Amino acid sequence: MSPSVTASGKPGKAVNTGFTHPLMRRILSRWQLYLFLALPLTYILLFAYYPMSGLQIAFKKFSPRLGIWGSPWVGFGNFTKFFSSYMFSRVLGNTLTISLYSLVAGFPTPILLALMLNSMLNQRYKRFIQTITYIPHFISVVVMVGILLQMLNPRIGVAAIGFRKLFGREMTDLFAQPNAFANLYVWSGIWQGIGWGSIIYIAALSSIDPELHEAAQIDGASRVGRIWHIDLPGLMPTAIILLILNTGSIMNVGFEKVFLMMNDLNVRSSEVISTYVYKVGLAANRVDYSFATAIGVFNSVVNFLLIVSVNAISRRVSETSLW
Amino acid sequence: MGDEPVKISIGLVKNDSVEDYETNTYTKRIEEMANVDLEFVLFPSVETQTKFSAMLAAREPFPEIIDRDLSGSLYQFIDAGVLLPLDDYYENLTYYMRPFLDDPENASVMPYLYSPNGHIYSIPFINKVIGNEWSSRAWINQEWLDKLGLPIPATTEEYLSTLRAFRDNDMNGNGDTTDEYPLIGSTNGWNNLPYNFLMGSFIFPNVNTDYMLFDEDGKLDIAINKPEWKAGLQYMNQLVSEGLLSPLTFTQDQTALRVLLKDESHPIGSMVAASMSIYQESDNKKAMVPMAPLSGPEGVAYTTPYIVLPNAARWYVTSYAQNPELCFRIGDMMWEPQLSVESRFGKQGEDWDLAEESTTEKSLYWNMGIPPYIVRHIDLWTVSLQNHHWGDLGPAWRPYERSDPSLVWNGDEYDYLYTTALAVAGVYQKTPEKYPLPIILSEEENDIAADIKVTVNGLRDEWRAGLVTGTYSFDDWDIYVQELENAGLAEWMEISQTAYDRMQTLID
Structure with a gap:
């Protein structure tokens, strides 16, 4: 914006060589800033973009001996192999069911918890609840699934013993029911993540101007009314951004948890893309990096398209968007 | 020099x-x-x-x-x-x-x-x-058999009625007739799933080759889509539906099983397990004695080796x-x-010495005619650090x-190595005369077969569990057979046959 640039006027007529180029001059006059920028830029190029060149093995028959660049091309062979594989419809269906269910059930619950905590008057009690709800976040997945298996064991589990006392009959073995798998997966996930997920909403709520609440109280608004008309609209931008981000990981159902919860009885509804890739590509007696990479690329492309379209919808409808 | x-x-x-x-x-x-x-x-x-x-x-x-x-x-x-x-x-x-x-x-x-x-x-x-090679083993509660005056069952029919008796009587004498487990296992651990042991009464369960065996013409065939396999699963399903084989077997891990094994009331009638070491220190193991493979309706009683x-x-x-x-x-x-x-x-x-020629001590496997050879002083496999x-x-x-079977027995008849030896005697060499050994595929063959194998084996395990526990119906057996075909079973068998023939040419 320096006056000299605007003054030189007509572009195209200027002699754009070397240091006299207006852009170059602008950069040079603030070279310290660009030097600062160069470091993170190099970092990202080196550690985020350069490794992406390895994605080419999705289109190759990768052999460790020939290396990433030397392996022969196979076009879309690895992709068609996945799409035409016998289990494709099952694993895709299970992946979408589990992740959409997780999104639908797991997205509003932390908001509800945050709203409830926020409208609590006793601060000590509020903090107590908050701590208790977010502690499960720190339990590792392996331990969490172990707890789940123990608690729901129909013979020795706490839940089963309670069930027997209450109803006088044996509880069914939920891990043996294919229909119960998605419920187990999603609700144990919510149990583990609700407190942690609500933190960001609590932060957003605390930034809402208290004057709004005072004014509403003077006007005689009820507590529910204030939540509905003040808190919820205040949360909306945060919630939408998180929703957009979450849709970007729809194809990624966490591997570890599904794998740990899976058994022969529920495999019909528990086999997801990531566990299938593991079984076919990595655990089989022939390690097929190309196939595993191709499925990874496929997942990322779907996720990318989803995030772009949801973002576009959101920009139109609510004027909140990632970019 | x-x-x-x-x-x-x-x-x-x-x-x-x-x-x-x-x-x-x-x-x-x-x-x-x-x-x-x-x-x-x-x-x-x-x-x-x-x-x-x-x-x-x-x-x-x-x-x-x-x-x-x-x-x-x-x-x-x-x-x-x-x-x-x-x-x-x-x-x-x-x-x-x-x-x-x-x-x-x-x-x-x-x-x-x-x-x-x-x-x-x-x-x-x-x-x-020998104990690793013949590790498909089963055990039955001798104390319970004594109470009922029954012998160790030898056929699938006898086993069925024995398990029913275990179920209907308050075998562990705690006043509760519902807490007994006539037969139970777990998903992991050393051969704690009862499939292979029970299937041996119907068809040879060759775990070394994903259940492949020879047909009458000496060609490779697979057991998992045969009527005998179905009959075996139906028998197991009957055990589950009558409350004899606990469905917990297919979802609980070994840790959960151990809780039952070590329980003071010891509610276990029989179990499939490679070794009584699963009881760890619990004295409950003293009630359990080995049970040889059961003779099925067609009179077969096979057991799978784990080929080394x-x-x-x-x-x-x-x-x-x-x-x-x-x-x-x-x-x-x-x-x-x-x-x-x-x-x-x-x-x-x-750490060890050679047994004296004149020793009167017995080897762990004396009942199978293996002479004592090694007197072990220290089991280096149980110490955390050694340099020997x-x-x-x-x-x-x-x-x-000259291996573990020839170790001199310490005289403890409940020592799990010794009870294992007793059990091995019952399952040793109970196989068909000829059966395929593992098949080594070439790289190109493996490229095709590896995926089929994962899918077919996945379907096999899924249907086996579903049919036995009753979540799948035997009316859908034809669908299962068709699914196996669709997954490429025929192609896999063809590839295996080619590889097998090539291996045979290496035998001079």
Whole structure:
């Protein structure tokens, strides 16, 4: 914006060589800033973009001996192999069911918890609840699934013993029911993540101007009314951004948890893309990096398209968007 | 000889209990006997395969000897020209391996020395542990049988009625007739799933080849879509639906099972498990006695072996070897009987001694006619740090007579090694006369077969669990058979037959 640039006027007529180029001059006059920028830029190029060149093995028959660049091309062979594989419809269906269910059930619950905590008057009690709800976040997945298996064991589990006392009959073995798998997966996930997920909403709520609440109280608004008309609209931008981000990981159902919860009885509804890739590509007696990479690329492309379209919808409808 | 010892480098994955390979007494023995100076290159114990792939890709040099089973990535190594074919050395240099190679009894395992390209690249490790080979074993509660005045069941029908009696009576005498488990197992642990043991009463469950067997014409066939397989599953389903085989078996892990096993009331009627070590210290194990395979409706009572093949290979000589002949001969020397015992049991005189010729003591497997050979003073496998062997790495040859079965029995009749020996006697060699051994596929064959195999085996396990527990219906059996076909079963069988025929041509 320096006056000299605007003054030189007509572009195209200027002699754009070397240091006299207006852009170059602008950069040079603030070279310290660009030097600062160069470091993170190099970092990202080196550690985020350069490794992406390895994605080419999705289109190759990768052999460790020939290396990433030397392996022969196979076009879309690895992709068609996945799409035409016998289990494709099952694993895709299970992946979408589990992740959409997780999104639908797991997205509003932390908001509800945050709203409830926020409208609590006793601060000590509020903090107590908050701590208790977010502690499960720190339990590792392996331990969490172990707890789940123990608690729901129909013979020795706490839940089963309670069930027997209450109803006088044996509880069914939920891990043996294919229909119960998605419920187990999603609700144990919510149990583990609700407190942690609500933190960001609590932060957003605390930034809402208290004057709004005072004014509403003077006007005689009820507590529910204030939540509905003040808190919820205040949360909306945060919630939408998180929703957009979450849709970007729809194809990624966490591997570890599904794998740990899976058994022969529920495999019909528990086999997801990531566990299938593991079984076919990595655990089989022939390690097929190309196939595993191709499925990874496929997942990322779907996720990318989803995030772009949801973002576009959101920009139109609510004027909140990632970019 | 007075010559300077020759330096030889060996790459291996460290066994955690070994203090230092350089100063190990077993190392010293080899160094003295062969006049060499062994240098060790330790590979990481996790992601070893990835490390190898990276080394191959970067053309990094390997040690002169790789002492590790490479069969999973053999093609990569051969491709890269890192491994030397040892065919000539086998022809001319074998001394300690000679008796084994020349024994016609071992003819059937000879093809497993070869890689699919027809060359031999490694020196095998053969450790005949009879208890591991015949580990599909079942146990029944003798105290309960005594209470009911019943014998140990010998047929599937007798077993059914025995289990019903276990279910209907308050067998453990705690006043509750509902807390008994006539038959139970767990998803993990050592052969705690009852499928294979029970299936043996209907069709031969050959776990070594994904349940492949020979049809009447001697061609490869698979058991999992046969009527006998269905009958076996129906029998198991009957056990589940009558409340005899607990459905917990298919979802609980060994830890949950142990809670029941160790419970004071000991509510277990029978179980399938490789060893009574699953009871750990609990005295409840004293009630359990081995049960031999049950005779089915057609009169068959098979059990699956867990075949130990010489392709559990060690000792690959690499192209980086300065003196490949010497490398080979050291491996051959490790087959020497005395060294082979030391490589597993440690230092003679400290950790173990030879049993006296005149000993009146019995071996663990005296009932199977294996004479006592080794008196063990210290079980080095239970100590956390030792420097007397390599953790059983390296080639070795231990037939039954010089391996664990020949250990002198400590006299405790509830010792789990001893009860295992009793159980082995019941299942030993209960197989069809001829059955296929594992099939080694070439790289191209494996490319096609690997995916089919994963899918078919997945379907097999899913349907087996579903049909037995009743979540799937036997009316849908034809759908199951069709699903197997759609997944490529026929193609897999064809590929296996080709590979099998090729292996047969290697038997001279």
